[in-house]
Amino acid sequence: MDEGNKMYQVSCDDVACGFTIKGRDKDELVMVLKMHAKNKHSLDAADEEIQAKIKEV
Numbered sequence: 001m002d003e004g005n006k007m008y009q010v011s012c013d014d015v016a017c018g019f020t021i022k023g024r025d026k027d028e029l030v031m032v033l034k035m036h037a038k039n040k041h042s043l044d045a046a047d048e049e050i051q052a053k054i055k056e057v
């Protein structure tokens with residue numbers, strides 16, 4: 001089965017921030033959230049940490 005129809009979502013740890021992204025590519029979500037954490041919160045998030053937070057939507 002092709003996973004092309006699945007969408008994934010991940011949100012920033014900071015509730016007040018509210019940053020959320022959706023996409024089909026988990027690796028891309030990890031990359032974007034990582035950049036967000038770095039730029040907005042000066043945080044270095046681990047890939048596995050972000051992967052664990054990704055939800056299927």
Ligand SMILES: [Zn+2]
Binds near residue numbers: 012018019
């Ligand atoms: Zn944030």
